[in-house]
Amino acid sequence: MKGENEEKMKMSCRRELNLTPRSLLFIVFAVSLALLCAILLTYFFTKNTFETSRIRVKRDVDPGLEKDLVDVIDKEPSVPAEKLRLPKDLQPESYDLNMKVYLPGYGAEIAAEKNLTFEATLVTRISVLLPAPRIVLNIKKLNITDVFVTMNNAPINVVSTKVDDELEMVTIQLGKVLEIGSNVVLTLIYTGPIDNSLGGLYQSRYKHTDGVEKIIATTQMEPTDARRMVPCFDEPAFKANWTVTIVHPKGTSALANSLEETIINLDDQWIESKFKSTPKMSSYLLAAIISEFEYNEGQTKSGTRFRVWSRPEAKDETKYALEAGIKCIEHYEEFYGIPFPLEKQDMVALPDFAAGAMENWGLITYRENSLLYDASLYKPEQKQRVAVVVAHELAHQWFGNLVTMKWWSDLWLNEGFAAFVEYLGTDFISDGKFRMNETFLMDGQESAFREDALPTSHPLSFKIDRASEVEEAFDGITYEKGSSVISMIRNTLGASVFDSAIKSYLKKFSYDNAEASDLFEALNDFVTPKTIGPDGKRLNVKNLAKQWTEQMGYPVLTMKRENDRMVRIDQSRFKLSNALDQEKYSKPEFGFQWDVPVWYSRGGDDENQIHFAWLPRDSNLILGAPKNVVPILNYESRGFYRVNYDGELWNDIITQLVQNPMVYSTKSRTRLISDAFAAAEAGMIDYRVPFNLTNYLQKETEFLPWDMGIDSIKKIANYYGSEPEIKYLRIFLRNLLKTQYEKSSIEHVSATYLNDDRFFENQLESRVIAFTCAARDPECLEKFVSHFKKEFIEKCQDSQVMASKCSKVSVPLRSAIYCEGVSAGDRAVWSQVFDAYQRESNQVEKTSLLYALSCSRDVDILKELLSHALNWPLNVVRLQDVDSVFQYVSSNPTGREFIFEYLLDKWDDIYASLKTDPATIRRVLKYCASPIRNQRQIKQLETFQRSLKTDIGKHSFDESIAIGKQKVAWIAKNYDSLTNFFKEQTVNL
The missing domain is CATH 2.60.40.1910 (Immunoglobulin-like)
Structure with missing residues (x-):
């Protein structure tokens, strides 16, 4: 067949060559035009395949055009899962990373073009599992300048290096196929930015008490941002040893995952800090910090050096975390039956941090309000929070770091287990005073029940189909339902059986990866014949667990x-x-x-x-x-x-x-x-x-x-929104709280909140007082406003003093009192609080002030606050706090009236401001849509979602629409009857 077709083509050509002069002239012109097109196409294709080729449109467009182009340039690709994954033909064995960090404001002179950038040389040793003609790594926003490859010590020609921004991958095409069993060494020389994205290697800023601003460089890699600092095999299953060397300015210190090996003064401007090799670990656990931070230090019984770092002014606030951390890690060594595998453990409080904390092996990073504790400013629940977050992250050092899930589909193995064990660790830290076994019911189960009752829920183990779903897996289902199911299985098997199985599981999979089925099999091995299942036979844990992890919902x-x-x-x-x-x-x-x-x-x-x-x-x-x-x-x-x-x-x-x-x-x-x-x-x-x-x-x-x-009553109040009938619910709530309220006072909770033995009694008093005011009790409101004027307005008039130093407002009730004070005040009161917010350096006090700013009843003021949030690069509101501003405003009755329309009107501004942080966009969208309570608004949101050309926030849209529909149905069924019920209950009051 092949020969016959070729002959027909030759005949056709001969017939077409029998041309007239006019036809010949036309053909010459056409050929010339085709040749010119070929030359141009060759140029552009060659340009795109030489060195690096950027498949997506360049992002640094003219700011004036950005609004018009935003849907085109930044449409999130719907990339199939198989294209997101790296080939399995290569396995990294080790990375040797040497980087120089150009951090301004310290003891090194830095050229303008290198300011807030870094240079790096990365040597990666790779094992070849299958023949491979190329090396594929993950990469994002890095510029590779040189590539060298050797196989069994012999150089290999690098044909091309292509970067795909959409897939976040670089393909290094080789002149020779890599052979099975050979030792490959890949050397990359590259540069990258230290930006303000809160991902990869990024910058965080703060001010000393004298007003001098300082910048630190820090990292956040989970889930997929290690590739922003290192071109690497950025998937959990590709574990490798990491050896890190950092050259940093004098006046700073450098931290990495492992213990420092050498610290050398290179000259009068630069220091080189080299760190020991880590155990085999996943790339998302890589961490590095360059700062002028200071630390408090201790040591565990087994000899692990333990340090807690912070801004110099906050050093004294690290003492509780140090005590809690040492106590917890010693408890976990016994609980897990495995010694802590590193020589040191650092915990660092960061001014800017996207998450609450991150379990980087040996170098745990935290938001300041999750690690620092000042008894004069932190209410009891915040002390408990520090203990809980420390316990959670230290639990990960074994369950998550030592043994890691193979892929993000089983993220709940990491987070669900740590969210369960954190309660055991916190009880140990507090000597049982925090009664975490009871707290688990509210903080763990209840939030999981709520989220898992929605049609937008998902199973604990679920397939990751798109890139956006990796981020979306970090939700209440993964954490709270995961911990609840683990707790239920432990209760079913018995604590001693369950704990023994976990110890065996961790030993078996140490420095390796595992799947959910591996955990179930380990548990099954320890089930005794006396443990009978629903079929009357020995319990099959795997069959039981699959029912609770592979389908959404609960009975x-x-x-x-x-x-x-x-x-x-x-x-x-x-x-x-x-x-x-x-x-x-x-x-x-x-x-x-x-x-x-x-x-x-x-x-x-x-x-x-x-x-x-x-x-x-x-x-x-x-x-x-x-x-x-x-x-x-x-x-x-x-x-x-x-x-x-x-x-x-x-x-x-x-x-x-x-x-x-x-x-x-x-x-x-x-x-x-x-x-x-x-x-x-x-x-x-x-x-x-x-x-x-x-x-x-x-x-x-x-x-x-x-x-x-x-x-529970607060949830009903949310259904009422700002409707006038809510006054009957408030009267009902005030009456319910009346007996407890009369036994409580601002003075009493202020005098007793530091006594951990009264932890729950103090919480009860504080909550009753706060909700009596929230129910608009006139006497309570008058007390709050009077207290605010006396203890904040009068005492904090000096514009040079921070609120954390001058305010004498009751600590356990500070946020609620600040809120009522601003709500009852005018623009001058709001401005004083706003000025205090800008001056404040303590993150807990700053959060209380930010919450207060959102309590104004002036629409223009609230919109001004939202504008400050969207203009976060100006550093009035930190990027990490942008979503909190929207959350606070959406919970304000005045804010609820306009926040949904604000989303529709200001979407381009919201998207342009937050497009590099999809997680924050999703939360902002959720808060803006939370007041939806009628069919018209639901249709508006559905129409709005369809009009967008981006998948960012899809789950938040779907969830908001589902909640909105459920709310509309609830109102139709319950609103009138409940209102009548509240009227009946309050008629004689």
Whole structure:
């Protein structure tokens, strides 16, 4: 066939060559034009394949054109997962990174063109697993100037080096195929910026008390930003040893993951700090910091050097974190059964940081408010937060760093486990005073329940289809549901069995990667024959765990009385609305049914005895229960599921709570309140049930049930928004809080908040006072405003003194009092607080002031604050705090009235300001859309989403639309009846 076709082509050509002169002239012109096009095309294609080729449009466009081009230039590509992944033919063994950092303001003279940049030489040793004609690495915003490759010490010709900005990859095409088993050395010489993006190697700025600004260089690599500092195999499974050498200006010190090996003065301007090689680790754990920071130091019992670093002025505020960190790491060495694998552990408080903290191996980085503690400024919950975040990040040093998930689809293995273990670590730090076993119910389970009841949820283990989904995996499902499911499995197996299995798992996969199935198999190996599963046989952990990790959602168990001797329990999926799920998660293998471990009390005299049974996913459960005795399911909140009871049973529970609430444990009382309000919100029961249940709170003395009750009513207030009928809800809430409020005072909480033995009592008093004011109680509001004027306005009139030094406002109630003071004040009051905010260096005080600024009732002032946030490069509001400004304004009744329209009108400005930080854009979008409460607004948001030419924020759009629809349905069903209920309750008040 081939020969015949060739001959036909030759014949055709001969016929066409029989031309007239006019035709010949035309052909000559056409050929000439084609030749010219070929030359131009050759030039441009050659230009794009030589050295580096940038596939995406150049970003540094004229600012005047940026608004018009924003949808074209920065459209996030919908790249299939397989193209995002590196080839598996090569494996890095080690990286030797030598970098010089041009950081201004210290002891080195720096040329203008090198200011805030770095130069680097990277030597990567690579093993060849399959024949490879090229080397593919991840890269972003780096400029490679030279490339050298050797195989078994012999040089190899580099044919081309092509950079794909869309895929964030560089392909080094070789003149020879790399052979299996050979030793390859890749040397790259390159440069890069130290920008303000909060990713890769970036700059962070702060001012000394004398007003002098200083700049540090620091890093944030997770999930995919190591490639912004190092062209590398930037996936979790490509573990390698890292040896880092940093040349930095005199007057600074350098930190990296491992212990310093040598520190040499190169001359009178530059210092070279070389660090020991790390254990094998993933690239997202790489870290480096160059600063003038100072530290407090200690040592663990096993000899690990422990330092906590901060700005020089904040050095004294690192002492609590140092104490907590040493105590925690010693506890974890025993808990994990593996010594801490590094010689040192540094923890650093950063002025600018996108996350709360990051577990970089041996060099953990934090926001200042997550690491620093000043008893004169931090309320008790913030001290607890420091302990929790320290415990979380140190938990990662084993679970996440020593053993790492293979790919981001199993991120919950890292974050869910650390989010669970943080409660054990924090309890150890506080000697049990923080009662983290109870706190887990509110901070862990409740937030997971909320998010996992939406149609926009996802399974714990899920396929990453697009680049944006890597960032979106860092959510409440991954953290809180992950920790809740792990806790439930631990409760099912027993703590000793579970903990022994974890120790075995960590030893088996040390310095390696694992998948969820590896963890399940390790747990399965330790299950005793006495541990019976739902089928009556030895429990199969893998089969159980897959039901809870590979399908979204969770069950609600419904108990109904069968007769005077027994009750029947069935399950269904708990959902806040009937909206359709995402298609890819809508048909799971297990059909939204679960094998449910059921812990329960029998009621009556046996109330404190906890019993166990299985509710199989394909059957129901019958329990013996005499008349007037109600078994309380999910006792102590040990499982990740909700419980609903039929009307008769709820009435029996309410009667028991009113008569003697202490017959149920604190966590069980809290769980009953939560489940009752959730069932009502989902339309399963009437709202009179949970509100009748809250009547017992007049006898409640514990913080946790009160906190749950207040939080549940606060959710209802969010449905009311700024509607005038909310006044009836506020009267109801004030009446509910009245007895507790009369026993509390600003003076008392201010005098006792430092006593950790009163941690929960103080929280209860503070929360009752704050919410009494939030319910617009006139007396409370007058006290707050008077306190604000006396202790802030009068005492902080000196424009040179920071608020953290002059303000005497009650620490436990400072944010709430600042807010009410600004809300009741005029422009002059707002301006004084704004000036104080700009001067302030303490991040906790600065956050309280920023929150206060958002409490104004003046629309123009609030829009001015939003403008400051979007103009974050001017350093009035830090980039890390931009989303907080939008969150605060959207929670202000005045802000709720315009923030959604602001999103629609100012989208181009929002996008242009935050396009380099998709995570912040997603949060801003979510906060702006949170006030949506009618069909018109939902249609506006849907239309707006369709009009955009970017995938950034898609999940936030979908979630906001789903929440909006659920809110509209709730209002239609409940608004009038609940308003009438509140009126009935308040008629005699």
